[in-house]
Amino acid sequence: YVLTQPPSVSVAPGKTARITCGGNNIGSKSVHWNQQKPGQAPVVVIYYNSDRPSGIPERFSGSNSGNTATLTISRVEAGDGADYYCQVWDSNNDLVVFGGGTKLTVL
Amino acid sequence: QVQLVQSGAEVKKPGASVKVSCEASGFTFTAYYMHWVRQAPGQGLEWLGWINPYSGGTDSAQNLQGRVSMTRDTSISTAFMELSSLRSDDTAVYYCARGREEGAFDIWGQGTMVTVSS
Numbered sequence: 001y002v003l004t005q006p007p008s009v010s011v012a013p014g015k016t017a018r019i020t021c022g023g024n025n026i027g028s029k030s031v032h033w034n035q036q037k038p039g040q041a042p043v044v045v046i047y048y049n050s051d052r053p054s055g056i057p058e059r060f061s062g063s064n065s066g067n068t069a070t071l072t073i074s075r076v077e078a079g080d081g082a083d084y085y086c087q088v089w090d091s092n093n094d095l096v097v098f099g100g101g102t103k104l105t106v107l
Numbered sequence: 108q109v110q111l112v113q114s115g116a117e118v119k120k121p122g123a124s125v126k127v128s129c130e131a132s133g134f135t136f137t138a139y140y141m142h143w144v145r146q147a148p149g150q151g152l153e154w155l156g157w158i159n160p161y162s163g164g165t166d167s168a169q170n171l172q173g174r175v176s177m178t179r180d181t182s183i184s185t186a187f188m189e190l191s192s193l194r195s196d197d198t199a200v201y202y203c204a205r206g207r208e209e210g211a212f213d214i215w216g217q218g219t220m221v222t223v224s225s
Contacts, residue, residue, distance in 0.1 A: 034212075044212060044213055085151065096142065098144075098152040
């Protein structure tokens, strides 16, 4: 199962960033999103398509339908600049699959 | 406080083995699967496998089967990942992560750098 993310997304501070994750009928799966800043371990920002772990700002939201899942970051701040990875469970092969990652640049 | 603390950086020669530990605290170790993920320098995340700390059952990525072994010691709430026959392309940061349903992770360890070099 293959997850496809754009390599990079750029956004101005205060605007909205949308990072997509494409996969065959991904809407039938639960999609999870991880944020990774340089030199740091990943941090989960969204799991089960749209649930936010405690401590994650409400500016982070997620949606999933059809062949595309989307991570939306509203009112983007400089500190949101990071790599973002989507993740699903491939039940046909019993394994975790990651997207290739998207580098979010805050202009 | 719920956390996963991993062992320190390792430097190994090609052909050797490395064993990375992941100590859990703040939660019931046997109640959650533990996954292992690695990240080569400048690359994305690659899933390696999981262990069920309660039963000891494991599963791993097909491309690593035969070289990776995941174990646990419930008496010290610690999971281990051992990779054998190391090659230069095994150079990466290795992470453990606590698993939830449907392939979700909710906590990551801080990572362990493994360098394979002659």
